[in-house]
Amino acid sequence: MDKFIEEVVIGGTPVRLVYDDVPIGHIELDENNPRIRYRLKLQQNGKGLEDVILNMPEVKALRKDIEKNGGLRERVILQENGSGKLKAIEGNCRMVCLQSLHHKDPTEPKWKKVPSRILPKDLDPRQIAILLSDFHVAGKIAWKAHEKAGQVYHMANELHMTQDDIATYLRTSKSTVNRLNQAYQFMVDRFLKIDDEKYSKLGERKWSYFEELFKQQDLRELMKKDTDFSDDFCRWVGDGRLPEGADVRELATVLKHSQAAKKFREGPVQTALTEARKLVEAAEPEQGSDFFKLLAKFREACTNATQVKEILRIRSDKVARQRLLDTYNALVDFMRLADVEPQEK
Numbered sequence: 001m002d003k004f005i006e007e008v009v010i011g012g013t014p015v016r017l018v019y020d021d022v023p024i025g026h027i028e029l030d031e032n033n034p035r036i037r038y039r040l041k042l043q044q045n046g047k048g049l050e051d052v053i054l055n056m057p058e059v060k061a062l063r064k065d066i067e068k069n070g071g072l073r074e075r076v077i078l079q080e081n082g083s084g085k086l087k088a089i090e091g092n093c094r095m096v097c098l099q100s101l102h103h104k105d106p107t108e109p110k111w112k113k114v115p116s117r118i119l120p121k122d123l124d125p126r127q128i129a130i131l132l133s134d135f136h137v138a139g140k141i142a143w144k145a146h147e148k149a150g151q152v153y154h155m156a157n158e159l160h161m162t163q164d165d166i167a168t169y170l171r172t173s174k175s176t177v178n179r180l181n182q183a184y185q186f187m188v189d190r191f192l193k194i195d196d197e198k199y200s201k202l203g204e205r206k207w208s209y210f211e212e213l214f215k216q217q218d219l220r221e222l223m224k225k226d227t228d229f230s231d232d233f234c235r236w237v238g239d240g241r242l243p244e245g246a247d248v249r250e251l252a253t254v255l256k257h258s259q260a261a262k263k264f265r266e267g268p269v270q271t272a273l274t275e276a277r278k279l280v281e282a283a284e285p286e287q288g289s290d291f292f293k294l295l296a297k298f299r300e301a302c303t304n305a306t307q308v309k310e311i312l313r314i315r316s317d318k319v320a321r322q323r324l325l326d327t328y329n330a331l332v333d334f335m336r337l338a339d340v341e342p343q344e345k
Contacts, residue, residue, distance in 0.1 A: 006117065010127045011169075015120065019075065021113040024102050027078060028085045029053070033092050053096040063097040071110050072098070079128070080121040089119060089128055090135060129155050130169045146207035149184040156181045183214040191234045199238035208245030209237045218252035232265075241269050253287060254280055 004019040029049050053059055066072060076091025088095045095114065102111035119128070133151055136143040143151070152170070155161045156177070163181075167174045187210040192200045199206070213219055213233065222229050236242050241264070242251070254276045255261045260283075264276035281288035286296045301307060314320045332342055 008131075010123075011130050013127065015123060015127065017077070017117040017119060020116055020118055022078065022086060022116045022118075024098060024112060024114055026085055027076075027095060027114060027116075028081075028083075028087055029092050029095060030087050030089060033088075050096050050099060053093055054100055056093070059093045059096060062093055063100055066094065066097045067101055072115055075115040075117045077119060077131075078116045079119040079123065082121070086116070086118065090132060126155075126159050126161060129159055129161070133169050145211065146184075146204055149180040149207065149211070152177055152180045153184040153188070157185070179214045180211070183210040186210055186214070186230070190230055191237065194231060194234045194238075199234070202238060206237050206245075209242065209248055212245050212248035216248065216252055219248070222252070222255070239269055241272050243273065247273060250277070250280075250287075253284075257283055 006017045006019065008015050008017065031049060054063070072094055074091075074094075076094055077089045078086035079089050081087040098111055098114055102108070105111060129151070133155070136147070136151070152166060155166050155169075156163070163174045163177050166177045170177065184207075187203055187207065191206070191210065192203050219233075242248060254264050254273070257276075257280050260276040260279040263279060264272050266272075267275050277288065286292035310320075314324055335342060
């Protein structure tokens, strides 16, 4: 009986995938898979690849699901690698679950063979990267944020694909590709290696800090001007001086205030940001208050010369004029509640 063949187009080239049920002993895992590449580097320490993957919390849950379901819901993707075996290009986590279940019950038929789609042996690595990206970055089976960035880094630096191509295949913008590539490269080359790899095991948990870093134009400019800032930032992240990735968004404001910057850099790690934030808010109330942010916007609007259109409308439009008077009266009442008397001009 002929095997079922699926044809897909990858990077403009038709590719045929052959459906087959492959004996589990004929399949090997892919150590370069984007989902497990980073964890394997940090966690192997003499452990087998299967053990590293199986210890991932999400894989433990996946194993239970596969066992309860009685098999895979979706075929893994394999490719001949010249060693007489097939490599798991996509589906390494599912493969490890099946191997574990097969080890638990070697006589159970449903764990002896793996439903697979087999790629041609000579398929270009770039086409494989595009296929994986379609599944996991732009598609329905989502990678985590750092895994997506790692795939962008892999495509740009190891496969030497252009930003235009990567953006097209990931269905995103060139600026996003560039930002993810720079942020991931900074994390790998700077953060994971600084101080004799002191923070090397924190990369996966700290990825959001580096993504936020490269979103902030003020911080990117600071990296160019201050040669020490990049190393300082890595240590702040590693030591917990910045408790959350979102805290990076207010770092530029903190560093612009000399007293707040000093408190942040030199204060106790656990309270440095909180104390620095208080100093910033004392100098700029709008930094910690939506109300004062609104006042700042209103004050700017009232002093902005471009508001001529609104001024002319208020002069001639009774409803607009009343809105301004209502706002004025509300502000005066609020000031009196706050024991602030309006100044006579």
